[in-house]
Amino acid sequence: MSIRVQFPLDPNAYKILDEIGVGVSATVYKAICVPMNSTLVAIKCIDLDQSRADIDSLRRETKTMSILSHPNVLESHCSFTVDRHLWMVMPFMSAGSLQSIISSSFPDGLPEPCIAIVLKETLNALSYLHDQGHIHRDVKAGNILIDSNGKVKLADFGVSASIYELNTFERPSSLSYSSSMRLTDVAGTPYWMAPEVIHSHTGYSFKADIWSFGITALELAHGHPPLSDLPPSKSLMMKITKRFRFSDYHDEKHKKNCRNKKFSKAFKDMVAYCLDQNPSKRPCADKLLKHSFFKNCKGLDFLVKKVLQGLPSVEERFKETRALYGPSSHSSTDIEEQVNQEDIEVDFVFQNVKTRRISGWNFNEEGFQLDPVFPTDSKNDSVVKQVRFGGESFIPEKKIEFSESDGSGELIDSAQSSSLNSPAPVEEEMSRVGGSFEGLNQETMLRGLVALKRSLEEQRRHVAIIIGLLGGETNGEEQMVQMIENLKGELDLEKQKNLKVEMELEVLKIVISGAFGAAASFTN
Amino acid sequence: MLGGKIGVCVSKPAAAAAAREEVVVKRLSPPPQSPAAAAAAAATKGHSGLSSSKSGHSGLLTSKSGQLVSDSKRMKGLFKSKPRTPVDVVRQTRDLLIYADRSSSSLSDSKRDEKMAELGKSIRDLKSILYGNSESEPVAEACAQLTQEFFRENTLRLLIICLPKLNLEARKDATQVVANLQRQQVNSRLIASDYLEKNTDLLDILIVGYENTEMALHYGVMLRECIRHQSVARYVLESPHVKKFFDYIQLPNFDISADAAATFKELLTRHKSTVAEFLSKNYDWFFAEFNSKLLESTNYITRRQAVKLLGDILLDRSNAVVMTRYVSSRDNLRILMNLLRESSKTIQTEAFHVFKLFAANQNKPPDIVSILIANKSKLLRLFADFKTDKEDEQFEADKAQVVKEIAALEPRE
Numbered sequence: 001m002s003i004r005v006q007f008p009l010d011p012n013a014y015k016i017l018d019e020i021g022v023g024v025s026a027t028v029y030k031a032i033c034v035p036m037n038s039t040l041v042a043i044k045c046i047d048l049d050q051s052r053a054d055i056d057s058l059r060r061e062t063k064t065m066s067i068l069s070h071p072n073v074l075e076s077h078c079s080f081t082v083d084r085h086l087w088m089v090m091p092f093m094s095a096g097s098l099q100s101i102i103s104s105s106f107p108d109g110l111p112e113p114c115i116a117i118v119l120k121e122t123l124n125a126l127s128y129l130h131d132q133g134h135i136h137r138d139v140k141a142g143n144i145l146i147d148s149n150g151k152v153k154l155a156d157f158g159v160s161a162s163i164y165e166l167n168t169f170e171r172p173s174s175l176s177y178s179s180s181m182r183l184t185d186v187a188g189t190p191y192w193m194a195p196e197v198i199h200s201h202t203g204y205s206f207k208a209d210i211w212s213f214g215i216t217a218l219e220l221a222h223g224h225p226p227l228s229d230l231p232p233s234k235s236l237m238m239k240i241t242k243r244f245r246f247s248d249y250h251d252e253k254h255k256k257n258c259r260n261k262k263f264s265k266a267f268k269d270m271v272a273y274c275l276d277q278n279p280s281k282r283p284c285a286d287k288l289l290k291h292s293f294f295k296n297c298k299g300l301d302f303l304v305k306k307v308l309q310g311l312p313s314v315e316e317r318f319k320e321t322r323a324l325y326g327p328s329s330h331s332s333t334d335i336e337e338q339v340n341q342e343d344i345e346v347d348f349v350f351q352n353v354k355t356r357r358i359s360g361w362n363f364n365e366e367g368f369q370l371d372p373v374f375p376t377d378s379k380n381d382s383v384v385k386q387v388r389f390g391g392e393s394f395i396p397e398k399k400i401e402f403s404e405s406d407g408s409g410e411l412i413d414s415a416q417s418s419s420l421n422s423p424a425p426v427e428e429e430m431s432r433v434g435g436s437f438e439g440l441n442q443e444t445m446l447r448g449l450v451a452l453k454r455s456l457e458e459q460r461r462h463v464a465i466i467i468g469l470l471g472g473e474t475n476g477e478e479q480m481v482q483m484i485e486n487l488k489g490e491l492d493l494e495k496q497k498n499l500k501v502e503m504e505l506e507v508l509k510i511v512i513s514g515a516f517g518a519a520a521s522f523t524n
Numbered sequence: 525m526l527g528g529k530i531g532v533c534v535s536k537p538a539a540a541a542a543a544r545e546e547v548v549v550k551r552l553s554p555p556p557q558s559p560a561a562a563a564a565a566a567a568t569k570g571h572s573g574l575s576s577s578k579s580g581h582s583g584l585l586t587s588k589s590g591q592l593v594s595d596s597k598r599m600k601g602l603f604k605s606k607p608r609t610p611v612d613v614v615r616q617t618r619d620l621l622i623y624a625d626r627s628s629s630s631l632s633d634s635k636r637d638e639k640m641a642e643l644g645k646s647i648r649d650l651k652s653i654l655y656g657n658s659e660s661e662p663v664a665e666a667c668a669q670l671t672q673e674f675f676r677e678n679t680l681r682l683l684i685i686c687l688p689k690l691n692l693e694a695r696k697d698a699t700q701v702v703a704n705l706q707r708q709q710v711n712s713r714l715i716a717s718d719y720l721e722k723n724t725d726l727l728d729i730l731i732v733g734y735e736n737t738e739m740a741l742h743y744g745v746m747l748r749e750c751i752r753h754q755s756v757a758r759y760v761l762e763s764p765h766v767k768k769f770f771d772y773i774q775l776p777n778f779d780i781s782a783d784a785a786a787t788f789k790e791l792l793t794r795h796k797s798t799v800a801e802f803l804s805k806n807y808d809w810f811f812a813e814f815n816s817k818l819l820e821s822t823n824y825i826t827r828r829q830a831v832k833l834l835g836d837i838l839l840d841r842s843n844a845v846v847m848t849r850y851v852s853s854r855d856n857l858r859i860l861m862n863l864l865r866e867s868s869k870t871i872q873t874e875a876f877h878v879f880k881l882f883a884a885n886q887n888k889p890p891d892i893v894s895i896l897i898a899n900k901s902k903l904l905r906l907f908a909d910f911k912t913d914k915e916d917e918q919f920e921a922d923k924a925q926v927v928k929e930i931a932a933l934e935p936r937e
Contacts (some may be wrong), residue, residue: 003800007738040536048825055829059782063741066779067694079778084824084868086778132696133655164655164700 006239007089008035014043014089018315021323025050029314030092033077041077041091049084057158058086060210064157065090072125074145074155090250093145096314101307102223104317109223110307112171112267117303118144120294125284126213130206133163139212139510141219150300150308158392161402191215191225210288214274221263232326266293293449309517331452552691610653612671617646621682624689644694647683651697654704660923671708671831680705684726684746688739699742703749724759731765733926734772734784744783751787754795761791761802770817774826785829792833803837803846813849819859828871831863835877851882854891861899864906873912876923882924897933904930 009013015029016037021028026046034490046058065076067089069439077089095101098118102110110118122144129136136143136154143156194211219225271291283291312320468479501521602863608616620643627636653670656662674680683698690698706716720726725749733743749758760766769791771783792799804808818830838847850856860882880890897901907927912919 048828049870055782055825056786057788059779063783067692067741080776081778081823081825086825133700164703245664502865 005036005077005487007033007041009080011080011087014041014087016317020318021313033089044084044088044090045082046088047084048086049082058412060162061160062086062088062158064160064162068129068132068134068157070116070125070128071151072121072153074153090155091147091153093151093155094148094310094314095146095150095156095308096317097142098144098146098220099140099142099318100144100314100321101219101311104320106307107223109221111297112221114303114306115217115220115267116293116297117150117300118146118152118220119213120289120297122154122216123211123285123289123294125152125154128291129160130209130285135161135163135206136209136212138192139159140216140225144216146308147304148304148308150303152300152303172377179469180213192219194278194279203280206284207282210274210282210285211279213285214286217267217271217274221267249366254334255498263491264293266291269293276468478492529800535748542694553847587846594693595891605665610650610651610666611673613646613649613653614670614673617643617650618677618679618682620646620677620730621686621751624686625682635749640694644691644697647694647697647701650701651704654701654708660670667708668710669859671705671715674705675715678723680716680719681723681726684729684743687742688736691812695739695742699745702746706749714753716750717755720750720753720756721759724756724763727756727760728763728765731760731768734780735770737777737780740777740780741783743781744787748783748790748892751791751794754798757791757795758798758802761798767813768793773818773829774821774823778825781825789829789833789836793836796840798841800842807846807849811856813854815859819863824868824871827863827866828868830875831860831871831874831878835874838878838881847881851885852887852889852892854889854895857882857892857895861895861903871914872910873919876919876926880922880926883929893933894935896930897935900930 013035014033016031017030018025018030019040021031026044029043029045031041031043032114033041048058062079065074066079068075074093077091079086079088081087097264109115126136126139134157136157137159138156139154143154145153145155147153170264179410192212192215194208196208270288270291273283273288273291288294302313333462464482529832576845620639623639624643627639650670653666680702683702687695687698706714708714708716727747729742730747730750733739733747736743747760751760769784773781773788775784776779791804814830814834818826819832821827821832837843838850857879860875860879863871864879866875868873882888883896885892888896904927907923910923
């Protein structure tokens with residue numbers, strides 16, 4: 001039984017040495033705990049008066065950290081309030097986060113044996129968390145910390161969720177652990193988020209962490225997560241709208257870089273396994289641990305030798321990034337991740353980009369990255385030619401141009417459509433649209449367009465939700481409209497059902513009256 | 525359909541049902557405490573939820589329909605070597621808890637360690653039956669059987685008492701088991717509630733648990749789940765222990781104080797009629813404590829949570845009488861006006877939602893009126909640049925109303 005050493009709950013017992021990270025409403029300090037042999041600690045200092053700091057979620061976070069106990073999970077020594085601030089005292093992880101290590105010393109990624117070590121340790125943490133009913137929801141290199149001995153710990157439970165806590169308030173009747181347990185709120189950091197988390201209406205579970213884990217593997221291998229050349233909001237949009245700015249990730253230089261890097265078959269296979277579109281096909285953490293990639297993993301000392309030696313200290317790195325981005329750049333993702341605390345503040349700058357529609361994300365095992373998937377005809381699998389939204393805006397709103405190679409570029413106004421179709425899976429709609437461009441006859445075209453229109457509405461809804469979640473203008477009215485539309489849809493369904501029933505009734509009446517008539521005539 | 529069967533089964537006298545199950549148990553399972561059983565449980569750990577719920581099902585069928593099913597199941601059971609029914613698991617847990625309770629923890633012989641490990645495992649098995657696991661959903665019949673057996677005897681008492689003797693993982697599992705059991709219905713009755721009504725001293729243990737840093741978070745979760753039952757909440761509110769919350773909320777450990785605050789809030793907001801009754805009966809001491817210990821605390825987070833809670837309480841329709849009384853007191857007004865002056869935006873905003881009740885009261889006592897008049901210009905100035913972070917129409921409307929009320933106040937001749 002491990003009894004935790006009680007750290008003092010008095011701010012005067014700690015001496016702050018240096019700032020090592022800063023986020024929107026929190027700062028992280030390196031400090032020593034004087035009465036405890038001047039043990040080094042990290043103190044996350046959260047400003048409680050910030051509107052973003054919700055006490056209930058902080059309660060959950062501190063509780064989670066104090067009741068979890070695993071060598072690969074960052075625990076908290078204690079937490080207490082100091083006037084308006086909450087201090088969370090944690091072990092000081094002297095090498096900092098993998099993200100900061102990469103950005104300071106390994107811009108093109110870590111060597112594969114080192115990746116195997118840190119991923120295995122991280123996977124141990126995930127296996128434990130999932131067993132405990134926790135979904136981390138923010139797995140990324142920025143949340144994987146290393147200390148001077150090469151010990152790896154998964155950190156930041158700011159957005160983690162416990163299925164038990166969740167059940168406490170939201171699902172009084174159905175208590176369950178299994179995969180049908182579903183969360184529906186969007187949480188995490190865009191680049192690492194699993195598709196089903198973004199499409200949150202379908203719900204997600206533990207497997208979302210496995211996706212993020214796969215993205216983290218790519219991040220460690222390439223030095224940055226896929227799509228990270230886009231602002232986070234856009235990465236999110238990309239996954240929602242399934243559109244992809246093609247040139248960025250596939251420019252020549254980038255391709256070359258990737259080709260020069262050799263990764264083992266086992267590594268590629270492991271990542272491919274995690275990045276399955278279908279959550280149920282992704283392995284659970286326990287199963288993944290048995291993957292051949294993690295066999296014959298080297299020890300932590302290898303990590304120390306290969307990665308930690310000669311690394312600038314966390315403080316130095318922090319100062320460097322800060323100098324680079326300026327002290328006020330709170331929204332800089334680099335700083336954010338170094339702190340590994342805060343959600344990324346999202347800026348909505350929509351550049352004019354030409355976009356190309358894709359129907360999903362496939363992991364390209366050869367190229368070792370996520371590749372966009374173009375809508376294909378389900379029968380012959382032939383790639384449908386490019387469909388471009390030529391509206392020159394990221395989210396096409398007014399005009400849609402089909403610059404099909406064989407089609408005459410038609411301009412169709414699809415603005416302000418207001419059909420009441422119940423939301424259908426976007427993917428399906430998309431591929432249907434995609435498929436329809438082969439023949440290009442009017443009927444299929446029309447059908448395609450109707451589906452496209454519907455899908456655009458669906459997407460618009462999602463974007464609105466995201467904007468709302470990111471603290472943007474949530475328009476109460478819009479929500480109402482949304483709700484009304486949903487209700488209308490339901491009403492329509494009910495009406496249809498009603499009609500059917502009435503029809504049946506009519507038929508029955510006829511039958512009965514017929515029978516009655518027959519009977520009557522018989523008696524007559 | 526099966527639910528109906530359980531119903532029949534359950535409504536029989538407990539002793540008869542138990543006797544019948546006893547037979548089944550003996551036939552189906554190896555001695556509950558044998559190391560072999562523990563090993564088997566460990567071997568099939570991943571499947572334990574599934575198989576025990578299945579066998580739970582079979583137990584039911586056996587006890588209803590007799591030999592044939594029982595024999596075939598037994599054969600299956602032998603080969604699977606995992607025949608424990610939910611009832612078995614509860615019994616094994618109880619036996620091990622009795623052992624844990626009696627044995628001294630200073631004695632660290634290997635036999636005790638082994639038993640404690642077994643106990644941990646069987647608590648985990650209970651959890652997988654109740655919550656399901658990665659491979660299977662919980663089965664309603666199995667949950668019902670487990671719940672009934674659990675409360676048939678003093679398993680809950682033993683579990684709560686022995687909790688400090690368990691290791692961290694077992695404590696967490698036990699907490700989740702107890703939490704879950706509060707919502708399990710047997711014969712559409714929450715039998716946990718019935719049990720707790722007869723064993724209210726357990727609630728005392730849970731409440732005082734906040735004083736034990738090691739146990740606070742586990743007992744806290746259990747307590748919060750227990751007070752979902754109205755009768756239990758009433759007991760806690762009426763017990764002398766309720767006063768302790770004023771101190772627990774200010775404990776130095778944030779995770780514990782925040783947990784106590786969450787429980788306190790639940791106590792004072794969940795069961796409307798009980799809360800209204802409690803507050804009108806205990807108005808004097810309760811609000812005296814609330815004001816002096818919480819609203820005037822030196823601790824930022826205590827003040828912030830308290831003023832928010834006060835708003836929630838007073839704005840609830842069921843507490844209208846209490847609210848009218850609260851907003852007629854000049855002492856209360858003074859405290860709220862001080863909170864309005866705080867530099868913290870959050871506290872200011874929450875304080876406003878209480879202050880508006882003083883201003884909107886159409887039967888303001890003269891001393892309230894005179895305080896408002898004396899501070900009229902200050903208040904109006906304060907509200908002039910009083911804004912929330914986000915635009916809030918309701919807030920603006922309330923503010924306009926309050927400003928109007930205050931501006932209209934004239935000193936009496």
